[in-house]
Amino acid sequence: MLLLTCPYCGVSADETELSPGGEAHLKRFGPGSSDEDFEGYLFMRHNQKGVHFERWRHTYGCGKWFLAARCTASLEVFGTYSAQTPEPPKEIIEKIQAKRPDWSLT
Amino acid sequence: MRHYSVFAIVKEAMGYHQGWERAWRNPTPKAHYDAIIIGAGGHGLATAYYLGKNFGITNVAVIEKGWLGGGNTGRNTTIIRSNYLQDPSAAIYEKSRSLYETLSQDLNYNIMFSPRGVIMLAQTEHEKRGYLRTAHANSLQGVETRFITPREVKELCPIIHLEGPRYPVLGGLWQARGGTARHDAVAWGYARACSAMGMDIIQQCEVTAIHRENGTVSAIETTKGRIGCNKLGIVVAGHSSHVADMAGFRLPIESVALQALVSEPIKPCMDVVVMANTVHGYMSQSDKGEMVIGGGADGYNNYTQRGSFQHIEETVRALVETFPMISRLKMLRQWGGIVDMTGDRSPIISKTPVENCFINCGWGTGGFKAIPGSGWAMAELMAKGHSPLADEFGLNRFREGRFIDESVAAGVAH
Numbered sequence: 131m132l133l134l135t136c137p138y139c140g141v142s143a144d145e146t147e148l149s150p151g152g153e154a155h156l157k158r159f160g161p162g163s164s165d166e167d168f169e170g171y172l173f174m175r176h177n178q179k180g181v182h183f184e185r186w187r188h189t190y191g192c193g194k195w196f197l198a199a200r201c202t203a204s205l206e207v208f209g210t211y212s213a214q215t216p217e218p219p220k221e222i223i224e225k226i227q228a229k230r231p232d233w234s235l236t
Numbered sequence: 237m238r239h240y241s242v243f244a245i246v247k248e249a250m251g252y253h254q255g256w257e258r259a260w261r262n263p264t265p266k267a268h269y270d271a272i273i274i275g276a277g278g279h280g281l282a283t284a285y286y287l288g289k290n291f292g293i294t295n296v297a298v299i300e301k302g303w304l305g306g307g308n309t310g311r312n313t314t315i316i317r318s319n320y321l322q323d324p325s326a327a328i329y330e331k332s333r334s335l336y337e338t339l340s341q342d343l344n345y346n347i348m349f350s351p352r353g354v355i356m357l358a359q360t361e362h363e364k365r366g367y368l369r370t371a372h373a374n375s376l377q378g379v380e381t382r383f384i385t386p387r388e389v390k391e392l393c394p395i396i397h398l399e400g401p402r403y404p405v406l407g408g409l410w411q412a413r414g415g416t417a418r419h420d421a422v423a424w425g426y427a428r429a430c431s432a433m434g435m436d437i438i439q440q441c442e443v444t445a446i447h448r449e450n451g452t453v454s455a456i457e458t459t460k461g462r463i464g465c466n467k468l469g470i471v472v473a474g475h476s477s478h479v480a481d482m483a484g485f486r487l488p489i490e491s492v493a494l495q496a497l498v499s500e501p502i503k504p505c506m507d508v509v510v511m512a513n514t515v516h517g518y519m520s521q522s523d524k525g526e527m528v529i530g531g532g533a534d535g536y537n538n539y540t541q542r543g544s545f546q547h548i549e550e551t552v553r554a555l556v557e558t559f560p561m562i563s564r565l566k567m568l569r570q571w572g573g574i575v576d577m578t579g580d581r582s583p584i585i586s587k588t589p590v591e592n593c594f595i596n597c598g599w600g601t602g603g604f605k606a607i608p609g610s611g612w613a614m615a616e617l618m619a620k621g622h623s624p625l626a627d628e629f630g631l632n633r634f635r636e637g638r639f640i641d642e643s644v645a646a647g648v649a650h
Contacts, residue, residue: 131545132536146546150536152490169635173488173579177477179539202491202537 132200137210139192151185153177154197155217179203181226181233183218186210199226237432240344259424260304260431265438268464269297271618272456273471274443274479276300278309278419279596279603280471281426281437282611283618285343288433290612291619296435297465298427299458301442301475305423308473311541311573312604313496313518313530315509317354317414319381321370322640324628325582326377331625332609336417339608345425347417348523352508354414355389357558359403359514367409384410392508400557403515416509416520422607446483452591453483467618468593474539474574476597485589487597488634489576494533494601495543497552497570499562501525515554516547519562527562529555533575533601543572575600580633582640585613585626594618595631 132145141147153175159167176182182202187195197215199208199222208229209222218235226233238244238257248255271287273280276298287293300306316336318329340347358364367383374381386398389408398405427437438460445457446468455464472479474491501524509520516532531551534544548570556563578584578598583606585596596614599606609625616623628640 145536145544150534153537165635170486173634174486175477175488175490176481176486177490177537179475179478179491182537184537203539205538205540205542 132205132207134186134198134207135210136188136191136194137196137212138194139188141188141191143188143191147188147190149187149189151187151195154183154185181208181230185213237428259428260437263436263438265297265436265441265458265460265463269436270295270465271467271469272296272463272465273298273469274456275307275471275473276304276423276427276437276439277307277471277473278305278423278426278607279473279599279610279614280469281305281423281430282607283469283471283596283614284430284435284611285426285433286612286615287619288430288435290615293619294433294435296430297463298430298435298437299441299443299456299463300437300439303439304427304437305420308573308575308603309419309423309607311496311571312419313520313528314416314419314604315354315414315511315518315520315530316349316417316605317411317509318379318605319354319356319370319374319409319411319414320642321373322582322642323377324640325642326374326379328609328613328625328629329606330377330379330609331612332606333413335608335612339417339422339425343425343429345421345428347421347425349415349417351413351415352520353392353410353412354509354511355384355392355408355410357389357405357510357512357514358407358409359405359512361406363514364406367407370409379411380413381409381411384408393506393510395505395559395561396510397558397560403512403554403557405558414509419604422604426611443479443482446479446590446593448483448590453593466592469614469618470588470593470595470597471614473576473597473599473603476576476595480588480595483588483590483593487584487595487631488578489584489598490537491539491574491576492533492536493538493541493543493572494531494575495548495570495572496528496530497548497567498522498529499527499565499567502527502565505561510558512554512558515551515558517551517555517558519555519559526568527565533577539574541572541574575603577601580639581642583610583629584631585610585617585623585629586631587617587621588631
């Protein structure tokens with residue numbers, strides 16, 4: 131069972147308390163963008179086998195959205211952080227690299 | 237290939253069954269093939285089979301990371317039906333169902349197709365209206381289905397409890413020609429027939445890179461060396477994004493875990509397949525007597541072939557209300573598979589941004605029923621460049637907004 135710590139209320143919540151919200155850090159493309167960018171924003175996903183940045187909502191808790199770094203191949207959780215973050219914070223990247231030296235943010 | 241028949245069994249019985257040969261060869265890869273299929277699951281093997289049977293392309297290799305049929309082909313709940321709402325879906329799933337009817341004879345391998353009938357229960361007013369609509373759509377598409385009353389549901393499946401407090405049965409969508417088949421046998425039958433045509437099925441061989449020259453696929457790198465090809469078909473279900481990444485393109489797919497479980501074997505008590513989409517529970521009885529139960533998919537990306545326990549609990553809790561007699565059954569095994577979900581819950585059978593590289597994926601929670609039709613369409617696409625069955629399922633439908641929206645029509649998992 132997946133346990134994630136909500137960065138807002140500090141509760142270590144199990145997945146029954148949370149709702150998954152898909153890939154994080156999507157760059158938003160709207161009117162005026164190319165078809166390819168708009169399609170990419172709406173539908174295309176990295177769907178990594180390995181380190182994955184994703185959105186979660188603490189639905190049955192404080193109700194806030196937050197972000198998590200997790201490995202989809204082992205279910206290891208590297209950390210959670212605020213949703214008001216345009217890209218993964220440095221300390222999360224360092225935590226991942228400490229455990230996965232070959233990994234880099236693409 | 238040695239033909240399987242009653243005479244062969246009699247002859248072998250005389251010789252203590254020492255004369256049976258292996259069902260398929262275990263070759264080392266050649267340097268080059270006309271076509272390579274990545275993924276020796278049902279869909280990949282069916283693609284190779286129809287490439288050979290329908291188009292005479294037999295210089296083919298099927299490359300498999302694990303063992304043949306060890307992914308979702310061996311992990312599903314074996315339900316076969318074609319009662320979809322949208323025309324392109326009805327066409328390909330009905331083609332598939334009709335191929336299943338004669339597949340044992342076609343492959344000379346008993347796939348144990350059992351057209352026992354499938355009921356999809358309507359347990360809310362919305363669902364009832366949805367299934368009435370599907371039944372009407374199906375009659376226009378030439379797919380035989382019928383909306384049946386609760387009384388008819390009870391006659392077909394006496395162990396069902398119609399007046400549950402939370403999930404009363406308001407009727408059902410009945411497809412008498414639907415049913416089940418032995419999932420492993422489908423993979424084995426196709427593998428044997430492919431091998432007999434001279435195709436190479438290479439197991440325990442993982443693809444590590446896809447080489448391109450001027451935007452055209454030229455070879456693949458594997459754990460057994462480099463293998464050249466003119467055409468490449470990627471048919472790897474849950475790992476589609478991972479393999480597409482090697483070819484340098486992205487897919488509108490997310491991989492999640494879907495679970496199933498089987499009970500201890502009991503006496504025959506249910507001779508139809510019952511699907512309850514509102515509560516994400518599906519049940520049928522195997523020939524061994526086990527109740528085979530399929531559950532709902534998890535919501536988060538996952539490649540581990542393990543699902544979340546609460547989804548099993550949800551499924552079982554709801555099924556116990558619908559089938560009170562199973563409440564004291566012990567569950568023998570529970571497992572997960574990684575399914576490739578698209579946004580519109582319809583598959584992708586398509587050309588890709590890489591020339592001569594084709595992809596067949598996105599079957600999500602309902603791929604087993606589609607194996608013959610999917611292979612038929614994918615083979616036609618690879619051989620001819622287009623296919624009436626596959627054209628609507630192209631990758632470009634997302635950019636063009638031509639979704640084949642089955643997420644509402646078909647409920648969720650199947």
